[in-house]
Amino acid sequence: MNNRKRDIAIIVAIGVAGIAAPWVAPAVTTQLAFLWLMILFALTWDINGGQMGYNSFGNVLFFGLGVYACALLQRDSGLSYYVALGCGIGLGALVAAGVALILGPAILAIRGHYFAIATLGLAIVAADIASAWEYVGAASGLATPVYPGLIEHRTRFFYYLLFALAALTFLAVRKLYSARFGLAINAIRDDEDKAEAMGLHTTRYKVFAWCISAFFLGAAGGPVGNLVGFIDPQDLAFAGATFGVWMVLMAVLGGKGTLWGPVIGAVVFHITQEVFWTYLLGWQRVAMGLLIVIIVVFFPAGILGWAGRARARPKDPAQPAPATKTAPRPSMEAER
Amino acid sequence: MSNLSVLFDAPILLVQLIVSGILVGAIFALVAYGMALLWGVMNIINIAQGEFVMIGGYIVFFLARAGVSPIFGIPIAAVVMYGFGLALYRSVIWRIIDQDMFISILATFGISILLQQLGNQLFGSDIRTLPSHLPSLFLAGGMVTVPEIKIVGFVAALAVGAALVVFLRYTRLGQAIRATAQNARAARVLGIDTDRVYAATFALNCAICGAAGGLVAMTWFIQPYLGLTYTLRSFMIVIVAGLGNLPGVILAGTGLGVVEQAAGFILGAEYQTAFVFLLLVVILVGRNMVLARQRRYLK
Numbered sequence: 174m175n176n177r178k179r180d181i182a183i184i185v186a187i188g189v190a191g192i193a194a195p196w197v198a199p200a201v202t203t204q205l206a207f208l209w210l211m212i213l214f215a216l217t218w219d220i221n222g223g224q225m226g227y228n229s230f231g232n233v234l235f236f237g238l239g240v241y242a243c244a245l246l247q248r249d250s251g252l253s254y255y256v257a258l259g260c261g262i263g264l265g266a267l268v269a270a271g272v273a274l275i276l277g278p279a280i281l282a283i284r285g286h287y288f289a290i291a292t293l294g295l296a297i298v299a300a301d302i303a304s305a306w307e308y309v310g311a312a313s314g315l316a317t318p319v320y321p322g323l324i325e326h327r328t329r330f331f332y333y334l335l336f337a338l339a340a341l342t343f344l345a346v347r348k349l350y351s352a353r354f355g356l357a358i359n360a361i362r363d364d365e366d367k368a369e370a371m372g373l374h375t376t377r378y379k380v381f382a383w384c385i386s387a388f389f390l391g392a393a394g395g396p397v398g399n400l401v402g403f404i405d406p407q408d409l410a411f412a413g414a415t416f417g418v419w420m421v422l423m424a425v426l427g428g429k430g431t432l433w434g435p436v437i438g439a440v441v442f443h444i445t446q447e448v449f450w451t452y453l454l455g456w457q458r459v460a461m462g463l464l465i466v467i468i469v470v471f472f473p474a475g476i477l478g479w480a481g482r483a484r485a486r487p488k489d490p491a492q493p494a495p496a497t498k499t500a501p502r503p504s505m506e507a508e509r
Numbered sequence: 510m511s512n513l514s515v516l517f518d519a520p521i522l523l524v525q526l527i528v529s530g531i532l533v534g535a536i537f538a539l540v541a542y543g544m545a546l547l548w549g550v551m552n553i554i555n556i557a558q559g560e561f562v563m564i565g566g567y568i569v570f571f572l573a574r575a576g577v578s579p580i581f582g583i584p585i586a587a588v589v590m591y592g593f594g595l596a597l598y599r600s601v602i603w604r605i606i607d608q609d610m611f612i613s614i615l616a617t618f619g620i621s622i623l624l625q626q627l628g629n630q631l632f633g634s635d636i637r638t639l640p641s642h643l644p645s646l647f648l649a650g651g652m653v654t655v656p657e658i659k660i661v662g663f664v665a666a667l668a669v670g671a672a673l674v675v676f677l678r679y680t681r682l683g684q685a686i687r688a689t690a691q692n693a694r695a696a697r698v699l700g701i702d703t704d705r706v707y708a709a710t711f712a713l714n715c716a717i718c719g720a721a722g723g724l725v726a727m728t729w730f731i732q733p734y735l736g737l738t739y740t741l742r743s744f745m746i747v748i749v750a751g752l753g754n755l756p757g758v759i760l761a762g763t764g765l766g767v768v769e770q771a772a773g774f775i776l777g778a779e780y781q782t783a784f785v786f787l788l789l790v791v792i793l794v795g796r797n798m799v800l801a802r803q804r805r806y807l808k
Contacts, residue, residue: 228611230618279794282801286554286610290744291793294786297737301783414622421615459630462623469616470604 184343191336195329202325204447206332206400209339211443213393214416215423215435216342217386222421223429224355225382226362227281231292233417234299235387237410238272239265239394241309244404247318254321262334262395269391270384277380284365293413300411315404331400335393342389347432349385358382362430415458418465419446426468428477437476512775525653526770532659534766535666536724538759540739541746542670543717549752550690550710551606556617558743559736560624561715565590565722566731567632573639573726583665583723587716594715598708606707621736628733638730662728669720674755686710738782745789748796 191209195202214236221227243261250257276295283291304312320327349355357378360368369375398404408415419442427438445464449457472479515522540562547555565586572582601620605613646655677683688696689706697703725731746765750757768788773781 228614230614279798280790283793283797286614287748287793287797289611289614290554290741291790294741294789294793297741298783298786298790301780301786305777305779305783414625418618418622425615456626456630458626459623462619462621462626465619465622466601466616469612469619470601473608473612 188340191340195332199325199329202328202332203400204443206328206335206396208440208443209332209335210393210397211419211423211439212436213335213339213342213389214420215427215439215442216339216346217389218420219424219429219431219435220346220349220358220382220386223424223431223434224350224362225358225379226365227379227383228286228289228421229292229383230289230417230421231294231296231413232386232390232420233411233413234292234296235269235273235390236394236397236416237296237299237303237406237412238269238387239391240398240404240410241265241303241315241394242268242391243395244315244317244398245309247399248315254318257318258395258399262392265394266388266392269387269394273383273387274380277383278376281376281379281383293417296411296413296417300407300413303406303411309406310404312406314406317399317402317404320399328400331396334396335400338389338393338396343436345385345389350432354378354381422465422468424475426472426475428475428479428481431475431477434475434477441476512777521653522774523771526774527767528653528655529659530767530770531763532655532663532766533729533770534763535663535670535759536721536728536762537739537742537746537765538762539666539670539721539724540718541743541750541762542673542755542758543714543721544740544743545747545750545752545754545758546686546710546717547714548747550686551602551707552610553602553606553613553617554610554744555714556614556740557621557624557736558714558718559739559741560621560628561590561594561718562722562725562739563628563731563733563736564593564624565719566726567628567637567722568719569723570637570639570726570731579639579723579727583720586719586723590719590722591712591716593719594712595708597715598711602711603704603707621740625733625736632733634733636730636732637726639727656728659728662724665724666721669717670755670759673717682706682709686713738785741786741789745785745792748792 194205198205214232218229218232221229221232239262242265243258246261246264247254247257250260252260280288280291280295303309309315320330322330357368357373360371360373361375361378365375394410398409401409404410411417423438423442424435425438426442427436428434446457446461449460449464453460474482540558544555544558547553568586568589569579569582572585573579577585597620601616605616646657646660647653677687685696685701685706686709688699688701689703689710693703696706722731742765746758746761750761765785765788769781769785772784776784
């Protein structure tokens with residue numbers, strides 16, 4: 174119970190910090206908004222990748238769908254700004270979840286690395302179609318409507334939207350992992366055939382998990398498109414080489430298959446990335462590639478996995494560190 | 510879609526598409542064979558495959574600019590890429606061989622991004638192509654145009670493929686590579702240094718990609734961001750053909766070339782890559798459905 178109290182205290186502290194941040198450090202509000210986006214990315218990826226064992230490289234597809242759905246509704250519906258934005262975010266979330274629901278049964282039946290490549294292909298198909306289709310602005314992109322207010326209010330407004338979405342995602346995911354759903358998708362990760370033999374409707378769980386992921390990613394699309402103000406199909410909406418890989422990387426960096434791992438990974442990664450952007454202008458993406466290789470090759474268990482092993486070592490020096498593929502789950506310990 | 514009716518009115522255009530598809534497909538097959546080699550021997554899916562092609566292309570391009578004919582440029586690119594592959598193996602790849610497949614995909618994805626961005630910084634994002642001084646052949650009364658350089662590229666791709674088969678079949682190292690692919694543990698027991706075999710296989714794959722890249726620069730164009738399309742094309746060809754099946758790889762490669770040319774013509778060039786990747790997804794889903802009916806899975 175003590176762990177649970179500590180968890181809640183940390184969540185409340187982060188929440189207070191998140192609310193206060195734009196007033197404490199107004200100069201970096203946009204970067205902080207992207208920090209919440211990164212946390213959301215890592216958390217939603219980890220539902221499939223970490224907890225369910227389906228390593229998707231194409232979850233950015235859902236984000237892009239959300240970006241475009243919201244921007245198109247804002248452009249074509251003729252509603253007032255806030256109403257259109259609200260409807261757009263809802264539409265983005267529903268479209269993304271709907272696409273996941275339709276594609277899910279076929280795509281999620283593919284396993285292992287074939288699944289990874291298939292999802293990678295899906296994201297690139299979407300990017301190519303978005304950059305060729307005239308209705309959505311083709312390769313020249315799409316501008317979002319002008320915010321009716323001051324520029325700093327605009328940044329703060331979208332900051333809070335993204336903060337709320339990230340917080341909502343975290344709480345939803347936390348709730349789901351502590352319920353039957355969490356056990357079910359972990360069973361699928363550990364041995365899918367056995368889970369199915371035990372009477373689990375694996376396809377339903379898999380598709381549902383993908384839909385949850387897609388729902389939050391789609392919802393995040395609208396605020397991000399409006400925060401940036403201009404939607405480029407390859408560099409913002411369906412940015413496979415940046416957002417698409419980053420979401421995988423952040424979860425791996427923090428420790429995939431854990432609740433807090435993606436959050437920690439996203440924070441560390443985002444700060445590193447901003448530092449690269451500031452000091453290595455032009456070469457930041459090269460450095461990013463190098464960073465990916467280093468993280469994956471040397472820290473495959475992530476920060477939490479590494480910390481867990483470091484903590485386990487002094488207790489029993491004779492026992493070698495547990496060589497589990499996934500990091501230990503603090504959230505499970507919290508329940509006991 | 511209006512081009513579809515054009516195709517029915519003038520079937521000779523279809524011949525044109527098939528010929529250009531086959532000519533370019535041989536190069537796809539070459540890259541795919543390298544990927545199959547790596548996959549079969551080391552159990553690694555190399556996402557950076559296309560980037561190796563890109564680097565090979567740039568080597569041949571800059572050599573040609575410095576006055577070295579591509580006939581010599583391509584072997585030089587292959588040798589340079591062999592060394593590059595050895596260096597990459599010794600620094601990164603050996604660490605990920607016995608890891609989870611996911612780790613190897615993600616690590617090679619990182620290498621792919623690294624090389625692609627490095628290419629962008631060093632060579633610029635312009636589309637480059639080697640000027641060829643060879644004429645074009647006009648067949649069937651001028652309706653079918655075949656640039657001779659593409660025929661040269663096709664023949665060279667087949668030659669490299671044939672050399673590879675001979676190498677794998679008859680040389681000591683080639684036999685060691687095949688033995689390791691069959692059973693790495695047994696190969697180790699019999700005194701084969703599998704680590705060196707892995708290094709040689711990886712470097713060999715890089716050399717193949719380097720040569721293929723030179724052919725791509727000669728017959729098509731190169732650009733820092735073209736890598737991923739080649740990677741996924743190779744992946745698709747390997748899935749369709751299976752590992753270690755050279756005739757299958759050539760057939761699937763040329764088939765993909767033809768389908769791609771036809772799709773580019775019918776749907777418009779801007780949808781061509783989208784079509785390729787959609788085809789990849791459809792093939793994966795379709796193959797999986799067939800296997801699932803037999804209670805087997807793509808693993």
